[in-house]
Amino acid sequence: MSKSNDELFKNVISHAKEYGFVFPSSEIYDGLSAVYDYGQFGAELKNNIKTYWWKSMVQMHENIVGIDSAIFMHPKIWKASGHVDGFNDPMIDNKDSKKRYRADQLLEDKIAKYEKDGKTAKAESLQSAMDEALKNEDLPKLKDLIVEHEVVCPVSGTRNWTDVRQFNLMFSTQFGAMAEGSDEVYLRPETAQGIFVNFLNVQKTGRMKIPFGIAQIGKAFRNEVIARQFILRMREFEQMEMQFFVRPGEEMKWYAYWKEARLKWHLALGTATEKYRYHDHTKLAHYANAAVDIEFEFPFGFKEVEGIHSRTDFDLSQHQEFSGKKMQYFDPELNADGKPYGNYIPYVIETSIGLDRMFLLTLVNSFEEQELSEGDKTDSRTVLRLHPCLAPVKAAVLPLTKKDGLPEKAKEIMDRLKLDHNLIYEEKDSIGKRYRRQDAIGTPFCITVDHQTLEDNTVTIRHRDSMEQERVPASELERIIGDLVSWKNLLGS
RNA sequence: GCGGAAAUAGCUCAGUCGGUAGAGCAUCAGUUUCCCAAACUGAAGGCCGCGGGUUCGAAUCCCGUUUUCCGCUCCA
Numbered sequence: 001m002s003k004s005n006d007e008l009f010k011n012v013i014s015h016a017k018e019y020g021f022v023f024p025s026s027e028i029y030d031g032l033s034a035v036y037d038y039g040q041f042g043a044e045l046k047n048n049i050k051t052y053w054w055k056s057m058v059q060m061h062e063n064i065v066g067i068d069s070a071i072f073m074h075p076k077i078w079k080a081s082g083h084v085d086g087f088n089d090p091m092i093d094n095k096d097s098k099k100r101y102r103a104d105q106l107l108e109d110k111i112a113k114y115e116k117d118g119k120t121a122k123a124e125s126l127q128s129a130m131d132e133a134l135k136n137e138d139l140p141k142l143k144d145l146i147v148e149h150e151v152v153c154p155v156s157g158t159r160n161w162t163d164v165r166q167f168n169l170m171f172s173t174q175f176g177a178m179a180e181g182s183d184e185v186y187l188r189p190e191t192a193q194g195i196f197v198n199f200l201n202v203q204k205t206g207r208m209k210i211p212f213g214i215a216q217i218g219k220a221f222r223n224e225v226i227a228r229q230f231i232l233r234m235r236e237f238e239q240m241e242m243q244f245f246v247r248p249g250e251e252m253k254w255y256a257y258w259k260e261a262r263l264k265w266h267l268a269l270g271t272a273t274e275k276y277r278y279h280d281h282t283k284l285a286h287y288a289n290a291a292v293d294i295e296f297e298f299p300f301g302f303k304e305v306e307g308i309h310s311r312t313d314f315d316l317s318q319h320q321e322f323s324g325k326k327m328q329y330f331d332p333e334l335n336a337d338g339k340p341y342g343n344y345i346p347y348v349i350e351t352s353i354g355l356d357r358m359f360l361l362t363l364v365n366s367f368e369e370q371e372l373s374e375g376d377k378t379d380s381r382t383v384l385r386l387h388p389c390l391a392p393v394k395a396a397v398l399p400l401t402k403k404d405g406l407p408e409k410a411k412e413i414m415d416r417l418k419l420d421h422n423l424i425y426e427e428k429d430s431i432g433k434r435y436r437r438q439d440a441i442g443t444p445f446c447i448t449v450d451h452q453t454l455e456d457n458t459v460t461i462r463h464r465d466s467m468e469q470e471r472v473p474a475s476e477l478e479r480i481i482g483d484l485v486s487w488k489n490l491l492g493s
Numbered sequence: 494g495c496g497g498a499a500a501u502a503g504c505u506c507a508g509u510c511g512g513u514a515g516a517g518c519a520u521c522a523g524u525u526u527c528c529c530a531a532a533c534u535g536a537a538g539g540c541c542g543c544g545g546g547u548u549c550g551a552a553u554c555c556c557g558u559u560u561u562c563c564g565c566u567c568c569a
Contacts, residue, residue: 010562018504018519024560030542031560082569091494091567162494169568225494225567233568285569300563372529379530401527428521432529439529448528460528467529 005299012299012367013230015382019441021045021363022231034227034234041441042359044392044422049358050217052389053240055491056265057215064213064242065206069194071219072175072185077193080322081315082286083170083186090134090142092164103142103164104134106151139164171221171235187221192350194218195243196315199327203245210329210346211254213244217355231356232303241352247331248313251347255290255310258351262306263294268490269387271365277302287314296361305361306353313345320345362390366442384442385465388485394421395445395481396438402427410449413459413474417447420482439464445481 016022021042025035038046058066078084090103107130114123126149133141142164152159175185188194195214202214217240227233246254259278266276279302281291290310295302316327331341366386372379388394397414399406407427414425424443426434431448438446446462453459453474460469461480472480 006563013562014504027560029559033560085569222568228562230561287569381530398528430529430531431527432531435529437530450528462528469528 008367009230009299009364011369012364015367015440016042016363034224035236036231036234041392045362045386045390045442046355046359048390048392049355049362050240052269052487052490053265053353053355054215054217055487057213057240057242060491061213063208063211064215064244065202065208066215066217067195067198067202068218069191069198069216071188071221073188073193073197075183075185076322077197077319078170078186078189080318081193082318083189090139090164092143092146092161101153103139103146104130107142107145107149110149110151169223169225171223189222190220190352191216191218191239191241192243192315192352195241196319196348199245199316200325203329210331211244211246211250213242215240215242217241229300231360232298234356238355239352240355240358241350243311244349244351245329245346246349247341248344248347251310251312251349252290254349255308258349259292259308262308262351262353266294266296266305269362269390271296275365279304285309287311296357296365298361298364303357304354305357306351309350309352311348311350313347315348316345362386381436381439383439383464386442386444387490388444389487389490391442391444391485392422393424393438393441393443394485395447396424396426396434396443397447398425398431398434398449399427400431400448400450404451405454406449406451409453410447413447413449413477417477417481420478421485435462435467445484447477447481 013022017024019041020039023037023039024031025037026032054066058064092101092103092106107126111123111127111130114120114126126145129145130142132138133145140163143161146161146164147159150159153161170189171187172184173187175183195216198214202208203212206212217238219236219238221236224233224235227235244254244258263276263278267273275297277295277297279293279295281288281293284291288309289312292308293304294306294308296305319325320327327345328343329346330343333341335341363384366384368383368385370381370383372381384391386392395417397410397417399410410427411425414423417423424438426437428434429437435446442464444464446464448460448462448469450460452471457474458471459474459477460471462469
């Protein structure tokens, strides 16, 4: 990270705290590692990002519906999804090189070496011993095998190993008040499974026809080995994701469609195109046949914000196998041969965006420290150039002074407009200072009531980005502000 | 998890040789001004991250711990 970017990121974090966007969790008790709370303006901004996503995905697509599934799910689901196996890795550290490895991978490498050297018998005996140990989750045995077969660290070349430890990335808790006899359940490590297990419910009750999508916004939990970089990687995080069910064989068409559509969603907010890039996966997860990340250039480099994955029929097939319920769809449409497509397990295209990352992206991208000095008068301001639809506060109503009946007039306007929008009323301090305070939280418009208002019932609207003002009739305010912050501006583009 | 750095007011930071804590900005009350950080007066705000130790005495020295940042590592 370059020094200026480092500074920028630190300033954004300070700003986020100082102006009530993000606080460290449990701060008065020294905080809890990698857990953060959203403050008064942060919660508003986050809600607006959710609304933008939900409206874009659900409201704007007649064939996409939204659900809200529970965080607790049947433990078998995580066996079916592969998380119980995939999220449990036996790890071992080399004390000299300080490198960490997956114990089973070190042994796999050793087996490969034995085979290459023609020591087939040794390879086979190690393989079966390792499989046995992994199956029984016998960690000391894995360590013994590493010692016995003289596995060395590829970096340091030494055999100075720690014990093998299990890293479970899923949080677990006891289901049922009595610890004894209760079952262990996991906090979901992803929201996707809540959609897959409701596939039949939604399809049937919603009379959904393929292709169709199910969207969801919700919390997920991962016990990351290391969680850092502010709210970029947290142990408790929120996902906004949509699973789009398609006919087998048509998945690549829809993959391409969503890849493009999702980037458009980001760019519609006005972010510079060069801040984004696609990152195509070459190494695919076990369930995917194509995957791409949409990455944003944070001050500390390009990082994944959203993923678009072609998940094939892996998840639904797994649930069909583990639950014994048929996860099929009957497609009555006629194919090229004039026959119905018939029964099949749909293929799935997933779009999954990290809400907290999108929040951080929005903060970083809108944060600007402007130099406004003129002549010998030094001046500057910090402004969040948020899209009006995302801004926590849509407008501030400000009487120019505290007397001459201006506050009364301003409150009258405030009472009318607050029926539609989240507003702030403020009469303390000079007008310039109040403008700057609103800039700092990204309020796009300031409505100023002055002496002329009392004469002809006009007010000024001061625009955050240009700092310019226009005078409009107070009676027109509802329409004008309504138009300026309307979702139409964002969804229509 | 390893290594490095840091932690003092809401924010950014100063604090000398170990002698009971300061600035700027922000906040609150008031006077004055009235369209882009005005000025003045006053107030509030601190277990110097936490816990031990050394010392007559610790923000300061030592040990531990927590949290954060950076680099590794991890991220099916």
